[in-house]
Amino acid sequence: MKSTLAILTLLGAAVVGAVFIPGAKADAPAWMHAAATAPLPAHDEKTDAVLLYAEDVTTVQPNGKIKNFRRRAYKILRPDGKRFGFVFAYFDSETKINAMHAWSIPASGKDYEVKEKDAIVSAPPDIENGELASDFKMKYIRIPASEPGNVVGYEVEQEGRPYVFETDWNPQQTVPVAEARFTLQLPPGWEYRGVWVNHADVQPKISGNNFEWDLRDLPAIKYEEDMPPWRGVAARMAVALFPPSSDGKSSKGFETWRDMGIWYADLTKGRRDPSPEIKQKVSQLTNASQSPIEKMHMLADFMQSDIRYVGIWLGIGGFQPHSATEVFAHRYGDCKDKATLLSSMLHEIGIESYYVLINVERGDVTKDMPPQKHFNHAILAVKLPKDVNDPSLLATLNHPTLGKILFFDPTDESTPFGQLRGALQANFGLLVGPDGGELLELPQQPAYTSSISRSGKFTLSANGNLVGDVMEVRQGDRARVERHALLTVDKESDKIKPIESLLAHSLSSFQITKASVTNLKKNDLAFGLNYSLVADSYAKRAGNLLIVRPRTIGSKGSSVLETKEPRKYPLEFEGPARDTDKFEIALPAGYEVDDLPPPVDLDYSFASYHSKTEKNGDTLLYTRTFEIKELSVPVSKMEELKKMYRAIAGDERNTAVLKPKS
């Protein structure tokens, strides 16, 4: 999955400009020395560094160019804090770095200075595989003596003309901040709108067209596993800029999501116009006798299987798709390209569709956030014909003006038409409709649409060996992950490895005697995984007893909450899910059940877990159901979740005791 829009988002945040103070002498500047002597903000012994002083100055020039000036001073407290001695800035053909300058103040000895001529330019390290080309680059400096006890600092000035007049101020960081200051300098006639997110509103000091905000003693945001994305928790101010209305500039800050939708509609204008070849292909893929749904399926399937994901984004290419004609001719494109071509093809069968911009991390964009282009993915909202009432179309909602719309991600090669993968469900996306943009919440599918239904029939011998067959039926995300694992192996013999890895989590010793898959490439159908196995010494001897674990295969537990420190942020599940296990173990002749583990019945608002081990004649029957109902677990319910995970771990270890028949 690609995040092609993310880069421009980063760029937007990095576009800075103004007040660069050339520091010709080797000593660190006075502001850094002043920061170095200031009291440290509150911190604990695990704090890598503290941000002593952060200053951002955004200067808007009358011609619409924006300069961003960034100044930082960190005190490094621990070896891991050395990373703050790495200064970087992103740039591309439309955003330049005017200056870059860094210093360090060692605890003893003279200061060090590094100038821009010592900087290194490289491709950004966080670009995912799959992009063929990008003009997006990174310039970086390593500050000498970035060691615990020392203070490092830098100044960076950048200049560019943004596609949209907006920026973010992010005063809260991963380390405690002593002081963070933001200055906005506007030319006459310009206005701004600042909206605070994850922080109470802060009023600026105003001096003419200069606006200055100052925050002190901000706590660090410390990483927690499965926490919401950064923008979902960090204090920040979203700033939209508005040129004078007489200026006639088309690019301005977004007042509303509608504005942003209009901007994107304009950016994509004409891109979906079909070529004769596209029309011909649509005719070839569909025929008159097919229902609209069948036709949509055919086109979606073509898009998923025949158009490769490849990203090429130069300049505005991070947001603007290539034309449908170009994408069709090349048979490749990124997410917005694929959405563009599918939209064009759908139009040819009389189906209208609309771009939906979204962030693949749920929580990055929320309904309360002001309009900003923090999206990194593009999918489609397909307007369904009125008479379509197909129950397989789950990712739908009734729109007040468009009617029933279906969300579909043509970049996702393994999720069937009609559904969305978990990360996109209950996520907020910008629907670029006929009347502009609209932020809406995508539907959350029922839990059963992402499921593993596993059933195993085994026979246990008196020497403890287990022999049997397992059938797994996987749907939704649960199928997608396994399909991907099997489709990406490089040799035939490796196809068994995902199954081996699955079993190795549960069985200490096993041999797979037979395995097959069904519907590996048929996304519309449930994915099946069937295998037969032998597990030697599965049941353990203790005296004349045989001890057997009824939960044979599969793990639902997690140690994510087994941490010393109390949880600070909600825990996010990727998507809803409902898994069931049913294992039948035929007991060895001459043995009977003497002890059974207790059932587990846990039902919380966010998830439930029910398991039971029963004696059924000469068979041990284990059944369980695990369901994720809510996608975010608030901190107030974290103890319940921890309790549930511990109960699951215990249940998965639990054993039944068999004794010789008397």
Place this chain on the structure above:
Amino acid sequence: MLMRCYRMVWLAVMIVLVTAPARLARADEWKPVSPDDLKMTSLPEAPGAPAVYLYRQVDRNDASRASSEYNYVRIKILTEEGRKHANIEIPFIRGKISVSNIRARLIRPDGSSVPFDGKVYESTIEKSKTQKVLAKTFTVPDVQVGSIIDYHFNYDFEDMHIFDSYWLLSDDLFTKHGEFTLKPYTNEGWTVQWNWPAGLPKGTDPPKEGADGIIRMTSNNIPAFVTEDYMPPEDELKFRVVFVYFDSFPERDPQKFWKSFGKKQADRAESFVSKKKGLEEVVAQTVSPNDPPEVKLKKIYIRTQQIRNLSYEPQKSEQEEKRDKQKIASSAEELLKLGYGDGYYITWAFLGLARAAGFEAYPCLVSARNLYFFNPQRINKSELNSNVVLVKLNGKDTYYDPGTKFAPFGLLPWYESGVTGLKLDKEGGTWITTTLPPSSDSQIDRTADLKITPEGDLSGKLKLSFTGLEALSRRMTERLEDEAARKKYLEDLVKNYIPAGIELDLTNKPDWNASETPLTAEFDLKVPGWVSSAGKRALLPAALFGATEKHLFEHADRTWPVYFDYPFKKVDDLTVELPLGWQIGDLPKETDTDAKAAEYSMKVEKQNGKLHIQRVVRCDLMMVGKEQYPILRNFFANVRTNDDQQIVLQPGTGSASN
């Protein structure tokens, strides 16, 4: 001299270029495509492969004023996943190498071909003041399963330079047929030698020089290179032909070559320790004349390790180095006076001190086995890349490397243990093999005194101790970290040992700076719900620390030999006290699989009303061939099976709950 050889500088560059997926460039004509290749849907020799190289050609010409290399690649797409190979990336270094004449075409399954007329992009991979690594990238459009992609290009190298060259045969994709040539530079006395360190693909004849002076090789069915856990170093496994240029006639007889090399290196080492006065003074201050030889040598070793070892300090910037103005000692005597030096020279200082104390000691150059395995027949002096000292102690050859921080007396770091080396002397030296320590020298001991709570939790004290190479590697890993990071490191280690969520607190201050003493950590440990309930019984898993072995060698298929860095041993000793009124029921049968190469034992017994659990996992193997893999896999499956044994307990009035 007309030509300059920038071998060292360019070696890394060439590795980048040669290992890149792209194989590129000259001719303006395409190779014919056979009907069989068009029809191909899979290749029996590469079952399930997403794509294969049907053909690769590398023609290197070093004979001109500037070297050039023509590359031709033909890829067959066999699966949907294989279509990603339509994305081509050709790396190069601006100013040193250029890429020219990139041409590509798509051949559809019906045989029709479409020339590539799309855009070739140029991406920056890294750029500094001195170097800019770029890549030419393009993607061939409309690639479907069954398509064939042809492309070719030229690498044009900087004028007036020659580089060591490689033909890298192993690649991520299977190669059906490859043709490789090199026209070497032979003017002005330059010669080239070649070798194939990892052998050649089955059925491939070694490269041969033709009457025209061109070295040629063809190879068929080159397997795709795969990576696995616990595999030997990649450089040891990848098929490649290495060409090395010499500016004089090279010595082709390995014996003579190493003799000559050994003499020169012996001179250098001896020169470094030739000033004896200062060394004798240090020895006099360090040892007592009455010390037995081993004590004397150990004192000298410890004294040497006290020298500030610059090799293990944080990397400094150019500016810091300039400001520090650290002098490089020209002799062991000077190094001792300065009180600092690189690890390499600290080891030589030990040589001088040992001799000054009257020991018979020799400098040795050895080949570290973390990158490749040394073979003197390859005549590559850069492969003898580390140094140790051989000391005759009580009539035995013993080896020391005090220049490796935290290396205990008598133990070499793992990559220098059990390796070939050259003991240097005036005659050129003799080959030696350094000692490989037994597993008992590198041990992990986990001793715990625990109690079961009525709720089924397990809690108490845990003592974790690392000796030998186990301690050395951990001290090395954490040498630049602070107390909080080391605490987390140790706690994470314990979490990885136990297959359940745990609560843990480090209660002592482990000695991270020592070499000679074990690294010992003590914890308060709690495993919530570790005891499971089964009606009227409670069950306690016999092994608490078995998680590390849980996923070892889970796959039945194996391509490469298994390679352990060094022999190891884990010894667990647990005492578990039961809640009041609980009884010990049936115990698992004692297990003891003790072979020479590996051992696993598990013993559970009642001892004064408590449970006493002893577990040992030992492995004295370093390399296990592919043929023996099933045996090794079975051994660890047996470990897991026995680790899963349960101890039956009889709770008193109630049952354990989890």
